[in-house]
Amino acid sequence: MSVIFILVFVAIIMAGAFLVAFIWAVKSGQYEDTYTPSVRILFEDPQMKENSDQSQLAEKSQKSEKRKKEKAKESH
């Protein structure tokens, strides 16, 4: 049963590591703004401007659909 001792300590060290990571994330401001990054990630990188128009169009229509849904939600 003494293996439990090792396991318990390994477990608490792992959990502690996650706690430290969480505190770091909060302190570095990752919880300040939970909305903008979700929009930002959909922007195309400036280097990839040569991308075909089609993918742009697809993204555009996706976004406008998303917006419509949001609006529908709001109006409820």
Add this chain to the structure above:
Amino acid sequence: MSEDLKCIHCGNSCGKSPILFECNPFCCSGCSTVYQILHTSQLKQYYQIEQMPGIRIEDDKRPVSETYAFLDLEKFKSKILLFSDGQISKVSFFIPEIHCASCIWLLENLHSLDNGIIRSFVNFPKKEINITFNENEISLRQLVELLVSIHYIPEINQHSIEKTPTDKSDRRLIIKIGVAAFSFMNAMIYHFPQYLPGHEFLEADIRRMFGWLSVLLAIPILTFSASDYFLTAYKSLKMKMISIDLPIALGLVTLFTQSLVEILSGRGIGYIDSLTGLVFFMLVGRWYQGKTYQALSFERDYKTYFPLAVTKISNSGNTTIPLEELKAGDRILVRNQEIVPADSTLRSGNANIDYSFVTGESMPVIKKEGDFVFAGGRQFGSAIELTIEKEVQQSYLTQLWNQSENPFKVENKLNTIVNRVSQYFTVVVVLIAIGSGLFWLLNKPEIALFSFTSVLIIACPCALALTVPFTFGSTIRQFGRKGFYLKNTAVIEHLYKVDTVVFDKTGTITNAQLSGIRFIGKELSRSQLQLIKSLAFHSSHPLSKTIFNFISGDELLEVKEFQEIQALGITGVINGFRINMGSRFFVTGEKSDDDILNTEVWIYLQDSVAGHFQLENEYRPGLHELIQNLRKTYDLHLLTGDNDSEKSNLIGFFGSEKNLHFSQSPTDKLDYVRKLQKEGRKVLMIGDGLNDAGALNESNVGIVIADNVFNFSPACDAILQSKQFARLYKYLRFTHQSMKIVRVGFLISFLYNLVGLSFAVQGNLTPIVAAILMPISSVSVVVFASFSVNLAAKRSRL
């Protein structure tokens, strides 16, 4: 060309003759300029991410070239810049106009517009942009002017530069929750074997290790996560009061000592899992309640409204000086659209002062040389020269603001329902604990102490403390979704207690602008309308502006011999026709009837009187129904700075003239609210302008009506979107439902306490009973509170 052509920049209607650029239609030259800027900088993607994302700025609202001259002053620069080493500088602006993904994209690609900008970062919920730039290549003033040129006008005022950078208390709470969750989860794992059959075969070493580990886990909980509860309990004890935090702190301490004793004596491993769980749930409740509308400001005062700097006239020329350096006797220059910063007298120029923000009165006031001008008015037309009479701090408006310290609000804060309940609760619990301790001392002394501590442990009012945060937290979220934003959850309880509603008139129950406009007379042809529009274009009077905007089309004709006759009207010659526009007396020579309720603009065109435009104070839609509903349960009052020309209409709404008060100055309004409160009334004040600021602050709850909730609004407890005005009654009723839910929540947690206490007084409180009962009571109260608020909101069609 079709009628409903939309501006590709801002989505507004382009009218009859849109401005074209590369075959794209625009509503105004401002929009087309922005398009051209973005076009030449390869930033056209702005228009692809969202359709018509741009912001339109009316020409008369556009800042003039000198507006931001003060940003060159070292004094302001050092205040506004967050960081600067002479080259690389950082700055953060609040831009209320940020509204969509395109805004984020454009503002984060600012470096394409100017090489001096190194990086820009948008925080959408806060409507904030953080910019890193090189001061050698672009100055702060140029940066701000760049933002203005693409119609993103940053808000720079006394308030925004004095505010502390970022509030760290939010982050601290999240870390506290994280630590509590960590301890809670681990402690549960260590305790779990105790609750299974056969746990008595567990090796003693392992049990001891589990015990000590959970004590270790409890230490950060008590010293860090739960520190606020101990602190506030101590503070309120010092003030000789019992708050909800006292029984919580008492319970936590007993839980911990009892556990420590059990672990030390080797009897068991205590209640650490319950302890950590309770703290975790309570912190989550606190976080849930703390929902804030980051981009909204409830604390604004006159400083937000006043300019940061003024142009001082001296013999050596004009200089820009900070507002606080302004002294009585100084001469200053106030340009078109600028605000008079202090009480002063007019030296020269045509003063046409709009006090709508201060008094709610929509018509500008004309002042003659030597006249006294109050601070807070906005000049329309050409620049004027003023002599300062009083320093900014002594102005009428500033004084009004400073004198309203509200004793009622402080009292209210301490008298919340949860604190009232917990006072009785604590006393009863302590009595039961002592009683059962005494009982066992006489009958079975060895469990006397245990039953005493058990009662304190089980009665820890966690469920009680969770009811209010979750009920009110859900309510505030429901309101926020519907355009009614509360400063904090305490406002809900104050709204519930309200028995008197005081309305302001202009801008509150009427629309801020004179919006109802129609022409009465013989029908005008297209070309005649164009003549009128062209003439109106030359005047900065708000009535001319309204008429100018009312008539569509963009062809402006040349006006000769234009003349503006103060207080009467305007006149000019177009294509050989003389046109007069203005008051009835000016145009027709007849005296106007005294009992006319509406504002009229008469037109003389092509040798005859053509008729008049009628502008009406439009009451907000749904007002009648709202008043009818409110009258049933509330005492209604109306305070207005206007004269009683609308009296008969208002009696139609309010039923009687008993509580209608006309020609009220801001101080009168303040005193009236005070008088009502002295009579023991709980007053809800609804207003919009700076002139209501004193009364809004003074009342138990102050609600501000705003067309754009992110723009200026005076200090208040809640902001209501103007289009939701008619639903005000529903919101007020809903606070009653919320209170009902709170009461039921209290009942549920009392029932749990009853069950728990029956174990505790018998000295039967085992760790397993505590471990099951305490989290279940917390969770069930949380679920009940949030679920029933959402259900009630749906039912009452909030």
